[in-house]
Amino acid sequence: MISFSKYDIIVVKFPFASSLKYKARPAIVVSSDLYNENSRETLLILAVSSSIKNRLDFELEILHWKESGLLKPSIFKSALATIEKSFVISKLGSLKQSDVKRMEKLMEVIC
Numbered sequence: 629m630i631s632f633s634k635y636d637i638i639v640v641k642f643p644f645a646s647s648l649k650y651k652a653r654p655a656i657v658v659s660s661d662l663y664n665e666n667s668r669e670t671l672l673i674l675a676v677s678s679s680i681k682n683r684l685d686f687e688l689e690i691l692h693w694k695e696s697g698l699l700k701p702s703i704f705k706s707a708l709a710t711i712e713k714s715f716v717i718s719k720l721g722s723l724k725q726s727d728v729k730r731m732e733k734l735m736e737v738i739c
Contacts, residue, residue, distance in 0.1 A: 630716060632657050632664045632671055635723040635731075637697050640673065641715045652717055653677075654698060656731065658708070669713045674731065675705035686737045688730045690723070697721025704731050706738045 632638070636657040641650035657664065659672035678700040680689065690702045697720030723731065 630713075630719060632659075632713070632716075632719070633722065634659065634661055634664070635728055637676070637720045637722060638671075638673070639717040639720060640711055641717060650715075654702065654720065655709075655711075656704070656723060658731075658735070670710050671713055671716070673709050673711055674735075675707040675709065676702050677705050678702050686734065688734055690727050691730065692724040692727055695721075696723050696727065704734050706734065708738070 634657055638655055638657060639652050640655050642653045643650050654676040655673040656676060657671055658674050664671060676690070676698070680701060680703055683703045684706060687703050687706055690696065690698065690704060693700070693702050
């Protein structure tokens with residue numbers, strides 16, 4: 629089984645609201661390492677999107693997207709979710725420290 633750390637960038641199966649189909653989407657693990665290592669089979673994640681043109685005013689761009697393992701320029705979405713670890717398809721990388729600070733600013737706005 630894959631182990632997860634806070635700020636890992638992962639690809640997860642997001643379900644469509646109206647069907648049983650899934651679409652692969654990037655996300656960032658925001659749950660603590662203590663939470664991630666416990667016996668629960670869930671992760672807390674923050675959605676990521678490459679749809680930069682449709683971002684809300686407070687959704688921030690990921691500056692070091694390429695170095696973090698993302699395939700396209702991306703933003704932190706204002707969407708948090710709890711997912712089953714079994715929905716994780718792969719791990720791409722992890723956020724760089726400057727982007728961690730940007731994500732934490734967003735988290736202060738949405739939480």
